[in-house]
Amino acid sequence: MNPVTDEQPADPTSLKWANHFVSLGPDFYTELQPSPLPSAYWISRNLGLARELGLEQNWFESQAALELFTGNRVADGSLPLASVYSGHQFGQWAGQLGDGRAILLGALETSSGSQEIQLKGAGRTPYSRMGDGRAVLRSSIREYLCSEAMQGLGIPTTRALCVTGSDAKVRREEIETAAVVTRAAPSFIRFGHFEHFSYTDQHAQLKTLADYVIERFYPACREAAQPYAALLEAVSERTAHLMAAWQATGFCHGVMNTDNMSILGLTIDYGPFQFLDAFDPAHICNHSDTQGRYAYNKQPNIAYWNLFCLGQALLPLMETQDQALAALESYKTVFPEALQARMRAKLGLPDTQPEDTALVENTFRLLAANKVDYTIFWRRLCTFTPQSGHEAVRDLFFDRESFNAWALQYSERIARVDIGLRADLMLKNNPKFVLRNHLGEEAIRAAKLKDFSGVDTLLTLLQSPFDEHPGHDSFAGFPPDWAASIEISCSS
Structure with a gap:
């Protein structure tokens, strides 16, 4: 962590918040306050991302920062909200979903663009569906480390600024403790946001959403003869590049539901993910995926299936179905070309x-x-x-x-x-370090005993995974035999 200095800690309540998502209107979200957690403490802080966000060197040194990123206080200018969306889960229409435990604080304007800041695990929302709105320590650490591991690998992803914890109890398969991971991304809009307004025949809101995404993230589409088909094509191409990166790196997502697919082509929602140990094309990393829908070798086709669902959602904004089908064709061309390019680089x-x-x-x-x-x-x-x-x-x-x-x-x-x-x-294309399941598990076991050094060590290695990092070869070795018994499910 950053050294102790004589400087006064930065005041997190003085941040200048932009609330872009609010401009969409109340049909898209519910304003609410995060739910406090008692006796919060730091688990890990990502100084590299803090610098990218323009935060001061001593940013994390204040109690106010700890309280802000645990959801125990709200900064002036922040308008916390949870968004509504729907989606297909394991191939079946699931209806209305939404941010069941994620609360968007707003956006920070940085030198590289606007970054939304979101608390995951900050309490129940109207979209929690009987859940408690909390995240547990193990899943929060896994998401924190993996999002930064993907960033280190050069794979598009949401980011993680910090993890805070509390001894408050959370019931899953067993009693666990609560944690909050602070996530950052240009936007957390998903395919499921479009599906929600399309399936509920709210076509005016669908158009509002599409126009918002085009204006903020795909401005070139405005000049196209059919802007919404152009949007679908652009999203298809970004998704194709993302799938090529996953496959080349041996990454399994585990839950590629349409509500877990980013409209910006980012890796989002780290649950039962895994980097392959022994290479098995049919490997299933999600213990809950009993049918193997999201096996490693099925990910590219599932991505296309999800894009097809997005295309269906956008049909009310297009003149013909053929426009959507034509836009989707780009995926079939871009993905194999992108995968071949990555594999050639890995082969030198x-x-x-x-x-x-x-x-x-x-x-x-x-x-x-x-x-x-x-x-x-x-x-x-x-x-x-x-x-x-x-x-x-x-x-x-x-x-x-x-x-x-x-x-x-x-x-x-x-x-x-x-x-x-x-x-x-x-x-430059074959990492020495990836977040293997057993490495994450070892860090989590220590963290449960309030030893967070393993989390910080992994963060350092994973942020520069192509470097040698002398003295840390054990983190790049073969997994132990017990690693094969680790089961990761959708529960978090």
Whole structure:
């Protein structure tokens, strides 16, 4: 954390809040106050994001900041609210949902644009659906760390400014303690916001929402012949790039419901996520997903299905259904191209050759057949050369003959690539550190005993995951045997 100084702590109540979402009107939200938590304490504070938001160095040193980010007080100028939306959950229409435990405080204007600040776990809202509106310590730590891990990996995501805790009890499968994670993003609008107003035949509000999103985030769409089809196409392309990033990194989201899909193409709502250990294309990270709808290899198609739902929601604003279908076609082109580009970078290939598609497919096939640790394989491959014995990579495979055949194919391809250029490209695209489930679990177990050092250590490593971080190799090693027994569900 930041060192103790003689300076007076910054006053968080003096922030200049912008309340853009409020301009949509009361059909879109309910104004309310966060629900206080007793005896709040800091769990972790993200100084890097604080600087990006323009907050002072000693920002987190005041009791007022702790109270603000726990929901125990509201700053002047902030208009807290919870938004309403609907959505498809596990492929079925779920009807009205909404911010059941998230409260938007407003937006801060930064040098890189407006950032909305939201408290997750700050109490019951009109959209809590019999829930308590709280988040628990374990899920809050997981979201805090993973959102910053994705940022470090260069994957579009919501961010996390801090986590606060309280000994207040929360009942889930067992009694746990409460926590609040402060999230930041240009917007938290989801596909489900559009579905809500479309399915309830509130087409005027649907248009208001679409115009708001275009004006603030997709201004180029205003000049299109059909602005709403252009919006759908732009969202499809952003989502395609996001899916390519997930697949290339071995990231499983776990709950790709339409209400968990960002209109800005951000990774949002970290619940039962997982970075792959042993590579299994059919891996299901969500213990609640008994049918495997959101398995790793299904994520790209599910994203398209969700975009199709968004297209249906936008139909009242379009002249014909064909306009929506045409807008969705961009996903089918952009996703495979984006995935190939990311995989070429992971392989250290700065240019494109006709045989690259087959090489990528053979790599995936070989990893799956041998259940190879996904992150370790790619990091070790950074030191592969045709001239060396490359034992460090070969030792990951039990089928040595298949590996040797692949290595020959790979060697022939990289023979035309400068070795320094290839190594540099690979080291920038193959992380040494990802938030494996067991690492998060170890930090959570310590945090339950009020030892938050593990959270801060992981935050440091994950914010720069491509660096070596000498002395921390144990965080980049193989998962222990007990890691396979970790079960992550939708409960948080």
